[in-house]
Every structure is written in C-alpha cells, then in structure tokens.
Amino acid sequence: MAMNCPSGRHDRHDVYASLCPCREVLDLLANKWSALAIGALEDGPQRFGALRRRLDGISPKVLTSTLRGLEAMGFVTRTVFPAVPPHVEYALTDLGRGAAVPLSGLRRWVEQHLDEITEVADAPSAAVRRTC
Amino acid sequence: MAMNCPSGRHDRHDVYASLCPCREVLDLLANKWSALAIGALEDGPQRFGALRRRLDGISPKVLTSTLRGLEAMGFVTRTVFPAVPPHVEYALTDLGRGAAVPLSGLRRWVEQHLDEITEVADAPSAAVRRTC
DNA sequence: GACATTAGTATCCGACGGATACCATTGAGA
DNA sequence: TCTCAATGGTATCCGTCGGATACTAATGTC
Numbered sequence: 587m588a589m590n591c592p593s594g595r596h597d598r599h600d601v602y603a604s605l606c607p608c609r610e611v612l613d614l615l616a617n618k619w620s621a622l623a624i625g626a627l628e629d630g631p632q633r634f635g636a637l638r639r640r641l642d643g644i645s646p647k648v649l650t651s652t653l654r655g656l657e658a659m660g661f662v663t664r665t666v667f668p669a670v671p672p673h674v675e676y677a678l679t680d681l682g683r684g685a686a687v688p689l690s691g692l693r694r695w696v697e698q699h700l701d702e703i704t705e706v707a708d709a710p711s712a713a714v715r716r717t718c
Numbered sequence: 719m720a721m722n723c724p725s726g727r728h729d730r731h732d733v734y735a736s737l738c739p740c741r742e743v744l745d746l747l748a749n750k751w752s753a754l755a756i757g758a759l760e761d762g763p764q765r766f767g768a769l770r771r772r773l774d775g776i777s778p779k780v781l782t783s784t785l786r787g788l789e790a791m792g793f794v795t796r797t798v799f800p801a802v803p804p805h806v807e808y809a810l811t812d813l814g815r816g817a818a819v820p821l822s823g824l825r826r827w828v829e830q831h832l833d834e835i836t837e838v839a840d841a842p843s844a845a846v847r848r849t850c
Numbered sequence: 851g852a853c854a855t856t857a858g859t860a861t862c863c864g865a866c867g868g869a870t871a872c873c874a875t876t877g878a879g880a
Numbered sequence: 881t882c883t884c885a886a887t888g889g890t891a892t893c894c895g896t897c898g899g900a901t902a903c904t905a906a907t908g909t910c
Contacts, residue, residue: 608829689824692823701731702813
C-alpha cells in the first residue's frame with residue numbers, strides 16, 4: 587500500500603494519492619464523454635460534426651471542452667484544414683490508442699452486463715429505466 | 719453500428735445511444751471516485767471512515783453520494799451494525815466485483831503511463847504537474 | 851439574393867463537486 | 881463527574897461544470 591507520490595522522485599505512481607498527477611489523468615479519462623469520444627476515434631480520425639453525431643446527446647460546448655482536455659494531455663490531436671466551411675479533424679495519438687484499450691473494456695462491460703444491473707437496481711425505487 | 723436501444727426490446731445494448739440505460743451506468747462508473755471506491759473495496763469490505771482515508775481527498779458528502787449511487791445500481795451493499803459509535807460496512811456485490819475488473823485496468827493503465835503523459839503534456843502550458 | 855454547411859462561441863440556468871462545520875451517542879480516561 | 885475521542889454521516893455555502901439553446905463567419909450553390 588505504497589503512498590508513492592507525495593515525496594519527490596519515484597517511478598511508481600498511485601491514483602490513491604491525492605497529490606499524484608495520476609488523479610488529474612484519471613479524472614479526465616474516467617468520464618462518460620471522454621470514454622465515448624476516445625472510443626469513437628478508434629475507428630479513425632473524425633471531424634467535429636461526426637463526433638457530435640456519434641456521441642449522441644452531447645452539446646457542442648461540452649464536446650469542445652472534452653476534446654480540448656484530451657488534446658491538452660496528449661490523447662488526441664486536432665488538425666485544422668484551412669477551408670470554408672471549416673474542416674477540423676480529431677485523431678488519437680499513440681497514447682490515446684493505449685488509453686482506448688481499458689476504456690473499451692469498460693464500455694463493453696457495461697453493455698454486456700446491463701441486463702443484470704437493471705434487474706438488481708429494480709427492487710428499490712428503480713434508478714434505471716428498464717426499457718429503452 | 720447498431721442503434722439497438724431506442725426501439726423497445728433488444729438484447730444488445732449500445733453506450734452510444736443516448737436513450738440506452740447504458741449511459742446512466744457508464745456515467746456512474748466512468749467517474750474518478752467510483753473507480754477509486756470500487757477499487758478500494760476489492761480488498762474486502764470497508765467502513766466509511768476507512769474509505770474516506772483511502773480515497774485521499776474525498777469529502778464526506780461526495781463519498782456518501784458516490785456510495786449511494788453505487789448501492790442504488792447494485793454494485794455495493796451497505797450493512798449497518800447497530801452499535802455506538804455507528805458501524806457501517808460497504809462491500810462489493812458480484813456485479814461490483816465484475817465491474818472492478820475493467821476499472822482496475824483503467825487505474826493501472828493510468829499509473830503505468832503517467833510518465834509518458836506528463837512528458838507529452840509538457841510542451842504546451844503544462845496542464846499536469848510534473849512531480850508529486 | 852436566400853440558403854445550407856462547418857466548427858465552434860455566447861449565454862443562461864440548474865445541478866453537482868468540494869470545503870467546512872456540525873451533530874448524536876456512548877465508552878474511556880482524568 | 882467532566883471531558884474527550886470516535887463514527888457516520890448531514891447542513892450549509894459557494895464556485896465550477898454540464899446541458900440546452902441561440903448565434904456567428906465565410907463561402908459555395910441554387
């Protein structure tokens with residue numbers, strides 16, 4: 587149970603240490619929209635509008651801030667093609683492709699176990715709709 | 719690219735469909751504190767205070783609401799032992815143990831790749847502290 | 851001249867996260 | 881007897897964030 591981070595140099599990081607930068611990264615990735623955006627970009631580079639449609643229900647403001655956050659940490663690149671109307675492409679970096687692996691695992695787990703979850707969450711004041 | 723959910727009965731769920739209950743589940747699990755709490759509970763049942771200490775930096779209010787959310791969806795159980803001072807134990811359900819797998823993957827990935835991330839996020843206005 | 855397209859930004863509002871203070875109850879210690 | 885610590889929260893306040901909606905610039909097309 588090492589508290590590795592708070593004390594200077596180290597080569598083992600710990601998401602359970604509040605001062606470890608891990609926390610910021612976890613906060614960025616452990617987020618509904620980030621998980622969906624990175625997953626969408628696994629199919630190849632996408633334009634803003636395509637992501638907006640794929641991430642059904644996201645508002646443009648939130649999509650912008652999600653992508654800016656991912657860009658700032660080096661998970662995606664943003665490429666502007668000078669054209670009118672504007673043409674901007676977002677793509678995963680190598681780092682982004684790496685992060686996509688555990689995130690895909692999470693998305694897949696949720697999809698595959700939803701039925702069990704709704705079953706369980708059923709009895710007490712149903713926090714989850716049962717049918718789509 | 720199936721939009722499986724919005725139309726009644728189905729046995730394939732899709733986190734990319736805004737109306738699929740998947741979304742609520744993903745929103746609950748794809749969250750910093752949920753990921754940490756479920757990870758902490760993998761070591762066995764824990765009391766409120768122990769979780770509070772383990773999830774370094776969480777406020778009691780947020781810990782309560784996180785645990786209540788996980789309980790409502792059937793990922794953790796809450797057991798009250800009638801005693802003074804109060805004694806309450808939180809534990810993973812089978813479902814919670816299942817969800818813990820991809821979440822561990824995500825936490826581990828972040829810890830193992832933090833150095834690359836800070837390196838990349840370095841050049842532009844460093845959104846991430848480099849040392850702990 | 852009117853309209854569609856694209857990648858956002860501007861604005862408003864309510865919900866949520868985070869920080870802090872506080873509570874009830876009892877056993878142990880002074 | 882008085883005081884203190886321990887536990888599992890709740891109450892309160894405040895700033896940030898998410899979500900919804902409207903709007904913009906610049907150009908090609910009809």
